[in-house]
Amino acid sequence: MEKKKRKVDEINASSMADIAFLLLIFFLVATTMDVDTGMTRVLPPWVDAEKQKDNTDVNERNVLKVSISKGGRILVDEAEYTAADLIRNRMTNESKLSQETKTFLQSPDRSDKKDTLINGQTYPMSEGVVSLKADKETQYKVYIDVQNELTHAFNDIREDYSQKMFKRPFDELDSDERTVISKLVPMRISEAEPNDQTKKK
Amino acid sequence: MAKKGKKEVPKLSTSSLPDVIFMILFFFMVSTSMREKDVIVTNVLPQATEITKLDKKNLISIYVGVPLDQQNVAGSAPRIQLNDSFQSTAAIRDFIASEVERRDEAERSKLTVNLRVDENSTMGIVTDVKQELRKAQANKISYAARQK
Numbered sequence: 001m002e003k004k005k006r007k008v009d010e011i012n013a014s015s016m017a018d019i020a021f022l023l024l025i026f027f028l029v030a031t032t033m034d035v036d037t038g039m040t041r042v043l044p045p046w047v048d049a050e051k052q053k054d055n056t057d058v059n060e061r062n063v064l065k066v067s068i069s070k071g072g073r074i075l076v077d078e079a080e081y082t083a084a085d086l087i088r089n090r091m092t093n094e095s096k097l098s099q100e101t102k103t104f105l106q107s108p109d110r111s112d113k114k115d116t117l118i119n120g121q122t123y124p125m126s127e128g129v130v131s132l133k134a135d136k137e138t139q140y141k142v143y144i145d146v147q148n149e150l151t152h153a154f155n156d157i158r159e160d161y162s163q164k165m166f167k168r169p170f171d172e173l174d175s176d177e178r179t180v181i182s183k184l185v186p187m188r189i190s191e192a193e194p195n196d197q198t199k200k201k
Numbered sequence: 202m203a204k205k206g207k208k209e210v211p212k213l214s215t216s217s218l219p220d221v222i223f224m225i226l227f228f229f230m231v232s233t234s235m236r237e238k239d240v241i242v243t244n245v246l247p248q249a250t251e252i253t254k255l256d257k258k259n260l261i262s263i264y265v266g267v268p269l270d271q272q273n274v275a276g277s278a279p280r281i282q283l284n285d286s287f288q289s290t291a292a293i294r295d296f297i298a299s300e301v302e303r304r305d306e307a308e309r310s311k312l313t314v315n316l317r318v319d320e321n322s323t324m325g326i327v328t329d330v331k332q333e334l335r336k337a338q339a340n341k342i343s344y345a346a347r348q349k
Binding site for chain 2: 013014016017019020021023024027028030031032033035036037038039040041042043044045046068134135136137138139140141143144145147148151152155191
């Protein structure tokens with residue numbers, strides 16, 4: 001009663017470190033740090049078997065046919081490629097397959113161009129489609145390697161356009177600019193199912 | 202010089218130790234994510250260069266690979282793992298539907314199915330999974346791959 005202020009004992013905080021350590025170790029064990037990475041694709045919507053006949057209407061000229069056999073042999077429009085043709089040249093950073101895909105998409109004698117209006121300007125857009133077919137026995141690793149080279153070809157063309165139009169690499173563009181480039185160079189890789197193979201033969 | 206033979210060393214102050222530890226703790230809480238499920242199939246992802254980072258929030262993972270153990274029960278051919286068990290291709294549609302159901306309505310259009318396929322699998326099973334995904338109207342997929 002006499003004293004108005006009594007000194008409150010300080011709380012012992014020496015075990016705080018132990019508690020924090022415990023929490024830290026729990027989070028170290030229970031979480032992962034790896035980031036998911038991958039190649040994104042959009043599958044065509046499902047169509048019923050009877051409707052399937054009139055489903056695609058692409059000029060045969062504008063299709064680059066890539067097929068992988070079960071032994072890992074790759075056919076690109078009747079020409080045979082081997083695993084070595086997927087390896088990038090160190091100087092040009094291009095493999096034979098990505099080079100071929102690029103020429104197919106860019107050269108006017110290989111695929112048609114259509115003028116597209118983007119932001120008041122017309123640009124020639126390639127109508128080329130890459131059709132990728134794989135045998136049921138094909139190793140997934142080979143399939144991804146081929147997909148990677150095809151994507152590389154598309155990304156390279158996008159990079160070219162990005163430098164030409166915006167004077168910056170594609171990675172540094174904002175989302176609007178990216179949409180423009182993606183519209184101009186759509187990633188048209190068609191992953192047909194195995195039974196599609198007989199459709200146009 | 203010294204009058205005392207032993208000079209006492211002052212005690213090291215540990216009062217800021219909790220702060221340091223808490224800082225490390227927060228770093229790990231922010232930069233990591235919870236381990237969700239055990240993978241029960243071999244899962245060596247193929248390597249690629251043209252890959253993009255995927256947002257974990259919008260991913261539905263499907264694992265394909267050879268069962269790691271209990272091969273006499275589960276077989277030694279590549280199997281599909283949904284959640285924590287082996288499933289047939291027919292179960293994919295229900296799985297996708299229930300996963301979509303769990304997400305916010307606004308986020309549903311962004312959902313991507315992440316195909317985590319072992320590099321030694323064959324395309325047969327992958328094509329089957331893809332066909333089922335088309336039937337389930339989950340058309341956005343990604344082939345999980347490591348940086349080359």
